[in-house]
Amino acid sequence: MATIYQVSELAGVSLATVSRVMNNNVRVSEATRNKVLQAMEQLGYRPNSIAQSLASSRSNSIGILVSELHGPFYGEMLTGIEAEFRAAGKHVIIAAGHSERATEEDGIDFLRSRNCDALILHVEAVSDQFLVDLSKKETPFVLLNRQVPALADRCISLDNELGGYLATRHLLEQGHRNIAYIAGPMWKADARDRFHGHQRALTEYQLSADDALFFEGDFRETGGSKGLDALLASSRPFSAIVCANDEMASGALTAARELGYEVPADFSVMGFDNVNFAYYTYPKLSTINYPVSAMGQMAARWVLKQVYQQSSIDVQQIFNPHLIPRDSVAAATVT
Amino acid sequence: MATIYQVSELAGVSLATVSRVMNNNVRVSEATRNKVLQAMEQLGYRPNSIAQSLASSRSNSIGILVSELHGPFYGEMLTGIEAEFRAAGKHVIIAAGHSERATEEDGIDFLRSRNCDALILHVEAVSDQFLVDLSKKETPFVLLNRQVPALADRCISLDNELGGYLATRHLLEQGHRNIAYIAGPMWKADARDRFHGHQRALTEYQLSADDALFFEGDFRETGGSKGLDALLASSRPFSAIVCANDEMASGALTAARELGYEVPADFSVMGFDNVNFAYYTYPKLSTINYPVSAMGQMAARWVLKQVYQQSSIDVQQIFNPHLIPRDSVAAATVT
DNA sequence: TAGTATTATGTAAGCGCTTTCATTTATAGC
DNA sequence: GCTATAAATGAAAGCGCTTACATAATACTA
Numbered sequence: 001m002a003t004i005y006q007v008s009e010l011a012g013v014s015l016a017t018v019s020r021v022m023n024n025n026v027r028v029s030e031a032t033r034n035k036v037l038q039a040m041e042q043l044g045y046r047p048n049s050i051a052q053s054l055a056s057s058r059s060n061s062i063g064i065l066v067s068e069l070h071g072p073f074y075g076e077m078l079t080g081i082e083a084e085f086r087a088a089g090k091h092v093i094i095a096a097g098h099s100e101r102a103t104e105e106d107g108i109d110f111l112r113s114r115n116c117d118a119l120i121l122h123v124e125a126v127s128d129q130f131l132v133d134l135s136k137k138e139t140p141f142v143l144l145n146r147q148v149p150a151l152a153d154r155c156i157s158l159d160n161e162l163g164g165y166l167a168t169r170h171l172l173e174q175g176h177r178n179i180a181y182i183a184g185p186m187w188k189a190d191a192r193d194r195f196h197g198h199q200r201a202l203t204e205y206q207l208s209a210d211d212a213l214f215f216e217g218d219f220r221e222t223g224g225s226k227g228l229d230a231l232l233a234s235s236r237p238f239s240a241i242v243c244a245n246d247e248m249a250s251g252a253l254t255a256a257r258e259l260g261y262e263v264p265a266d267f268s269v270m271g272f273d274n275v276n277f278a279y280y281t282y283p284k285l286s287t288i289n290y291p292v293s294a295m296g297q298m299a300a301r302w303v304l305k306q307v308y309q310q311s312s313i314d315v316q317q318i319f320n321p322h323l324i325p326r327d328s329v330a331a332a333t334v335t
Numbered sequence: 336m337a338t339i340y341q342v343s344e345l346a347g348v349s350l351a352t353v354s355r356v357m358n359n360n361v362r363v364s365e366a367t368r369n370k371v372l373q374a375m376e377q378l379g380y381r382p383n384s385i386a387q388s389l390a391s392s393r394s395n396s397i398g399i400l401v402s403e404l405h406g407p408f409y410g411e412m413l414t415g416i417e418a419e420f421r422a423a424g425k426h427v428i429i430a431a432g433h434s435e436r437a438t439e440e441d442g443i444d445f446l447r448s449r450n451c452d453a454l455i456l457h458v459e460a461v462s463d464q465f466l467v468d469l470s471k472k473e474t475p476f477v478l479l480n481r482q483v484p485a486l487a488d489r490c491i492s493l494d495n496e497l498g499g500y501l502a503t504r505h506l507l508e509q510g511h512r513n514i515a516y517i518a519g520p521m522w523k524a525d526a527r528d529r530f531h532g533h534q535r536a537l538t539e540y541q542l543s544a545d546d547a548l549f550f551e552g553d554f555r556e557t558g559g560s561k562g563l564d565a566l567l568a569s570s571r572p573f574s575a576i577v578c579a580n581d582e583m584a585s586g587a588l589t590a591a592r593e594l595g596y597e598v599p600a601d602f603s604v605m606g607f608d609n610v611n612f613a614y615y616t617y618p619k620l621s622t623i624n625y626p627v628s629a630m631g632q633m634a635a636r637w638v639l640k641q642v643y644q645q646s647s648i649d650v651q652q653i654f655n656p657h658l659i660p661r662d663s664v665a666a667a668t669v670t
Numbered sequence: 671t672a673g674t675a676t677t678a679t680g681t682a683a684g685c686g687c688t689t690t691c692a693t694t695t696a697t698a699g700c
Numbered sequence: 701g702c703t704a705t706a707a708a709t710g711a712a713a714g715c716g717c718t719t720a721c722a723t724a725a726t727a728c729t730a
Binding site (some may be wrong): 001046047048049050051053054059061068069070071074075076078079082083086091092093094095096110112114115138162212221253254257270276277279280281282284293 | 336381382383384385386392396403404405406407409410411413414417418421422425426427428429430431445447448449450475504554585586588589611612614615616617628
């Protein structure tokens, strides 16, 4: 592999000049620039990014920590992030945190040790305090889908409360009054926020959440099927179920079918997230859109702006969800 | 950030000694090792991986190029790869190729310029020749889900032909004789291989593929729905459809329902890949298992063995698919 | 045309490590 | 106790770049 030195020799200039044309910041005369470019071409020169990083103390790499690499959700997020950075010539290092405190902390450590210029974190299990402490260290980071009051300027998140509200309001508008709720793990902030939105919608209709119609699931399909079982076992009547995400809604749909119920004839089901398979369930799932790819992209832009000084970039920190009505919700039959 | 120099000073030894204890390869006396370790601890020292890379000309990073970051398939693959490398202290840089020749070549270039020690490529659009040429350059790579004869020792792939065979044989065993086929894009090798397997199974039953019952799809849901339309339009009778992947099978299922058909009562549907949503379709999709996570992991092991000299590792290059019978296939009604 | 301001290029000191080679110190053999 | 050998440590030269700072070349002013 050719080095900058050989290029400088061939072009008959100094190292510094070659470096300058590479980083075309300082003025170099057209004549020498061409000589250098030509020498590079001729040698098939490619700068050594490691050496560049060491000398400039900038690695041009961004660490991304997500809970999982698979699943319908994170893939979209990574897509948004990668596309943005790739266009900017930065590269993306990934790690999975598996929603466990130790693994998440470990992942952050791993990424930091890789000299990332910045981190994009989708963490669920580490404490706010841990993040606040982390913010005092040198590596800057943004948080995706998490609100830490002390770190508000680095949070990019969805208004989950609004989403929960919209889901339930949709059902209320369709005439439903006995609405069950299958929540996510309540230690997760987004699960709580969505539930709060649900409560707010109920309150607007002078209703309140019925404990017997509440089930705390795990954000996975099994949570939905178990939730449905539990709800049915409570023998409390309901005509609709709000699920805190699409996976659980899908689980509920499958379980309902296996138990001989028909959705939405027997009861309606709402999802949340609008992951791509929501369109392929039967019936097609009514849900709340989570613009996850756009949010991933925005996190990338935050980094470009804050860390790489691309000041012209605008960053939006709060995203609003919206309703996607499909076939799993029907009007309540008059009682 | 503390440097190795400060550690050496605090410990009262030379740089070289500190470096030795970090890479604990050369013998260092217990006494000095402890002094150094203690100094590191005290300073909260973390080696600068960039500097390590430059000095050792080894970046400990592996570039991964996949077609997409989202979708049920690649996520699984990345999970398998990341887990394996993370445990080995290597990190993973990702890029998307979007199944387009230019983007794939560009992505490879990008990864190479990042000084990756090795590449794991899931490429579909670049030519065999391009890969052969690439193999002559310094960066080693493995190919996932692709067979290039000249590069057989670096290919990790599924026996797609066998998978296609198993899918169709399953249908034949259930008594089906008029079997339609919705293929993937036939310029992709895996699509072709699966189809060849299909043909082989037919041949074993003294049947042959009927052109009127063949449709070339795009591996996406729309391919499945369009395929079903086309098949129906041909007015050739069939009692089963083999789809070359689960997405298309899911599309066919949805389209069938919308057209008033019932699966598997009116006709059976086979998928391929066993992506996770195959379990959540209605009816649950009978399919062929593609051990994609295991294969990703194996690609990582190939790298560990070939590039990082972990010679004790065993690598399996060809994986066998197997049948997952579920609810979308039923026995043919006697004619 | 000298004097000054600009612009273009070169010199050389790092960036924080690894690694070869030389040197010192410990261990063993007699 | 003295040499031969092995084990532990140190000195120093890079790895391939970036970036002050210094210097040379050119343009501009009066």
